[in-house]
Amino acid sequence: MTNGAQVVVIGGGQAGLAAGYHLRRLGLEFVILDAQTTPGGAWQHAWESLRLFSPAAYSSLPGRLMPAQPSETYPDAQHVVDYLTEYEKRYELLVERPVRVLGVHRDGGFLRVETDSGTWRARAVISATGTWWRPFLPAVPGRAAFRGRQLHTVEYRSPADFAGQRVLVVGGGNSGAQIAADLADGTDPTWVTQRPPRFLADDIDGRVLFDVATARRRALDDGRTDLGGVASLGDIVAVPPVREARDRGLLTRRPMFTRLHSGGVEWPDGTRAEADAIIWCTGFRPALPHLAPLQLRGRRGHIGTDGTRAVDEPRLHLLGYGDWTGPASATLIGVGRPAREATREISGLLADRRAG
Structure with a gap:
């Protein structure tokens, strides 16, 4: 028809x-x-x-x-x-x-x-x-060898699904920070990011980000200097649960690992961490x-x-x-x-x- x-x-x-x-x-x-x-x-x-x-x-x-x-x-x-x-x-x-x-x-x-x-x-x-x-998963060496559970942001629901497990949360954006904060009390997750996380000032929320993004677009359209827009302010909005976990010292991060093995991950210096699950907060x-x-x-x-x-x-x-x-x-x-x-x-x- x-x-x-x-x-x-x-x-x-x-x-x-x-x-x-x-x-x-x-x-x-x-x-x-x-x-x-x-x-x-x-x-x-x-x-x-x-x-x-x-x-x-x-x-x-x-x-x-x-x-x-x-x-x-x-x-x-x-x-x-x-x-x-x-x-x-x-x-x-x-x-x-x-x-x-x-x-x-x-x-x-x-x-x-x-x-x-x-x-x-x-x-x-x-x-x-x-x-x-269309979730994005990075091509990390050894990903297919890992025997634990792997899921993307889109599949995550609640900390109850990971009680007592060793969980790695990968990603330095808002999703990674929010999910790491969500897991912080019950599972002691390892938060892994490519670079040190950049938290926006606590008084910045989506309204400010929208204004900054709009101003950047207008500047570019007018041929003026690109000041970086939202990216110049930081990567993570400190919503209350993230702010609380950060202030309690529960959002410590580790740099990105170089590869996965059957039981976990390995860093460039050869140190390893065992994991039962990896949550990829790596974008779309x-x-x-x-x-x-x-x-x-x-x-x-x-x-x-x-x-x-x-x-x-x-x-x-x-x-x-x-x-x-x-x-x-x-x-x-x-x-x-x-x-x-x-x-x-x-x-x-x-x-x-x-x-x-």
Whole structure:
């Protein structure tokens, strides 16, 4: 069965909903295709203790402030799921789920979106699938030889799963720090990072990071000196659980090991540590296999963009994958502006086609 819409949005998480909000305001016909069975995007799969970097009022999608969570300055993941669920209903956003997109193809004046539930033909497509579904694991020598349990951030749930175990947490970003702090009381984890962890000042949260990222983008657009943006401030937001574990001396780190062996890891000086489990908090890559038929990747595997628009396919916009698709666009507070810009550009494209 073939369906039609002016715009197809791929992904029903925060970026897809922000796009839907602006498409609705512009009066464009659209549908959001979401592979999940229920609303909430990747937030419904997060670990139990995960907290936002910002208070609720500064973690909102366009048009609707996130309500505060009782007794919590920084809301947890379930609060975000509830907010996204209510947001979708409030703005009557048409989300088809579960629908898994298999590929996007050029089809004359249309883009053809092939799914496991039929085909859609659209004048424009917004890809908003995020990164959670494509975890990155580094190629560390001996990884296949390790007999213990290995899992990525996406598979971690709670310290109860590791009671009495020797756990290595690998990664010096926010996920690594939060999970190491989560495990600190019950398991005495070993926290391993490539370089000494850089904690942001305790008074810096996601709102400040968004402002810094936006200022950097404007500076670059104006040809001014790049001052480094968020990366110049540090790597880890000191949310309360991380701050508490750090101040109690529970977040001591070791440098990156050189290889794994069957029972654990080995450092450059030959010292070893035994481990029952390794949690790889080593980041993500954009989840874009559905765009492969368009053949947009360059020699380094990157899709060139101008803002959110794909340079070699102006009917396609990429939203929510990081700063290369809009300042702080992978965050709740940051995705609204690039979503607005993308939908306005699509509206102009459709108007030009009607006039032509």
